[in-house]
Amino acid sequence: MTTLKPTSMLLGTTRPAELRAWYVKALAPEFTGDGAIDLGGFLLVIDGREDVAANNDQPGRTIINFDVDDFDAEQARLTAAGVDWISVEDREKGKFGTFADPDGNYLQIIEWKKDA
Numbered sequence: 001m002t003t004l005k006p007t008s009m010l011l012g013t014t015r016p017a018e019l020r021a022w023y024v025k026a027l028a029p030e031f032t033g034d035g036a037i038d039l040g041g042f043l044l045v046i047d048g049r050e051d052v053a054a055n056n057d058q059p060g061r062t063i064i065n066f067d068v069d070d071f072d073a074e075q076a077r078l079t080a081a082g083v084d085w086i087s088v089e090d091r092e093k094g095k096f097g098t099f100a101d102p103d104g105n106y107l108q109i110i111e112w113k114k115d116a
Helices: 016-027 071-080
Strands: 008-013 037-039 042-048 063-067 084-091 094-100 106-112
Touching (some): 016 037, 071 084
């Protein structure tokens, strides 16, 4: 049996242009072009949908995680890009920073401890 490898994610929203601009600014500032946003080989597709609410009322249900090598530098870069932090925590396995996009969806940066 083959293990499936995720290659893309569809993020539905009532305001696709605004959300797409936020994702490019925060996560892929060097990205140019239309269509899916390439996040290091993982494609983020943002699409207007009429079957979703304007804000996610259960943002912890699905969280997009990004592994980082330098948490403090990435946190500073994201803060400068306008990210609103939900929490920043040192945990047993590493440092976790949770933030939200304009629709209220959660994302995290994680710097895993080397010895964990």
